[in-house]
Amino acid sequence: MEAKPFMGKDDPAFTPDRVRVFLQSRAVVDAAVARIMVQNRCxxxxxxxxxxxxxxxxxxxxxxxxxxxxxxxEHL
Structure with a gap:
C-alpha cells in the first residue's frame, strides 16, 4: 500500500479554508519562535x-x- 501525501492537491481535505487556517497557525508559531530567539539569543x-x-x-x-x-x- 502506498502512503498518501498529507494535504496533497487531490486530497478532499485540501480546501482553501483549511489551508488558510494552517498558514495562520504557522504564522503565529513563527512569530513566537522569533520572539524567543530575540529575547534569549538562541x-x-x-x-x-x-x-x-x-x-x-x-x-x-x-x-x-x-x-x-x-x-x-512576558519575558521568557
Missing amino acids: SRGMALAFMQTTARRHHSRVQDVAKQILTKG
Missing part, C-alpha cells in the same frame, strides 16, 4: 524545542503555547 531550533517541550509539559499544542507567548508579552 537558534530557531532551540526556540522551537522550548515551545515543543512546554506544550508537552502542559498537555497543550505548540500553537496554543505560541499564542500565549505572543499575547502575554
